[in-house]
Amino acid sequence: MATEAKAHELIVSVSPHVRGQETVARIMWTVNLSLLPAFIMSVYYFGPLAAFVTGLCILSAVLSEHIYQTSLKKKSTIGDGSAFLTGLLLGLNLPPSVPFYIPIVGSVIAIVITKLLFGGLGYNVFNPALIGRAFLLISFPKLMTIWSEPTAQFVAMDAKTTATPLGVLKEEGLAKLIEIFGDKTDLYMSLLMGSRAGSLGETSAIALLIGAALLLYRGYITWHIPFSFIATVGVMAWAFGGQAGLFTGDPLIHILSGGLILGAFFMATDYVTCPSIRKGQIIFGIGCGAITMMIRLKGGFPEGVMFAILLMNCFAPLIDRGVKSKKFGAVKEQKEQKK
């Protein structure tokens, strides 16, 4: 019997019957597009080297996914843009002046070990780009903390190195930080525009917010994780961040510096590694924020967004289980009271 259906026959297929336009590839490429402003700002501030580092990350991420899948005779999934996104995010998370092998090592770890060995897109426990970065930070602690000064000129060859705002804040305090940037308004403006030392893509808050607005408008991410993440960081910075005692800290500096905006909007919201229930997402965001501030204020590293997101990634399935809503009409099993 022929299995093909003729024109007049009824075909009964498995649901869903009505499909939207959204596909994984479409979402991924939109996220890539939304990171474009941050990428442009990174090239503007850190010169062509920024484009080189990010490009190398993307290239090696896509290539390693393609080689792994074709060598195992599987269908290559590089077209869906997720490997591209991992490479792009990793690139935007690296310091401007890393030697060429660092992006390659990081991308291979991110794609092959974190994503493909766990089963590919949708099965990874941790955010691949962040694992790649954590691997690099632990492996090359010196190279990964050389921060170039933003020049806004296309001369990248002899960039001066300097400390990140959070590094200064941790080592020398707020007064010194304000002194470096002029006055407080200048400091906020620099942090907002991105004229400060840091990872390539994390410096310009305004460019990241433009991209995040696109994602929020399209409904690809919701406000739950970023808002609770950033709000927790703000509240904890205000409460515990000040030298003069409780509730004297400056929340804006902590919110605008470091990788918080990039992490909160683009990496904590990764569909695969965050809880899928709204209530759980708020818990996830609060947890991320709390761990971030613990590391920033008390830990050994000046910045904690990466480790916070990775730690909360482990808890995502547990959170989902904890906040799962009850089935309608289901009766909760009553435990017998002990006498």
Next chain:
Amino acid sequence: MSLKPKSNWELIKNGMFGENTIFRMAISLCPSIAVTNGMKNGVALGISVVFVQTMVNMTVSLMRKFIHPKIRIPIFMLVIAGYVTIIDLLMATYARPIYKEIGLYIQIIVAFASIFARAEVYASKNKVFSSMCDGLGMGIGFLLAMVVISFFRELLGKGTLFGYPIVSGSPLLIMILPAGGFLAVGLLMGFFNWIDMRFFGGKGASGV
């Protein structure tokens, strides 16, 4: 355990490859991560385990007719502890620098699952010489695993082998940290499973 008796050479080979403590049975993983950050430490612990495993198997097999089944576990424990003490004191005397680094893990050999398991499942039921071969094979299997793991970890993490520089450049520091131990053991276990499936038609699952 297979029912038909194996030749002594088969027993040794079985311990080295077929039932390799770390890569096939996935037991005694703790020392395989803790001390494999350098070849020197890995080899030292591996050799100690070869000695303890062989002697324990021999002793337990010699005593198997006299051990009351109900108190066999404490007796095995005492035998193992006896040999571990010998190794411990020998090392403390003659290999002071290594002992300073891995002394704790030498003492912990008492609690190694692999040694205990072989005493229980093999030595307490078989003749002295074949028990000895079984212990030797198991010990060498453990030693080989330690050598392989510590080879990659030291080479990638420090760029040295036995402390001698091999490659220059900035090493992957993570490989000599605990996280790198997990990575190395996991990837090597996967690699050996792949070899087993690809070339020997095995099922590839590790663990028992």
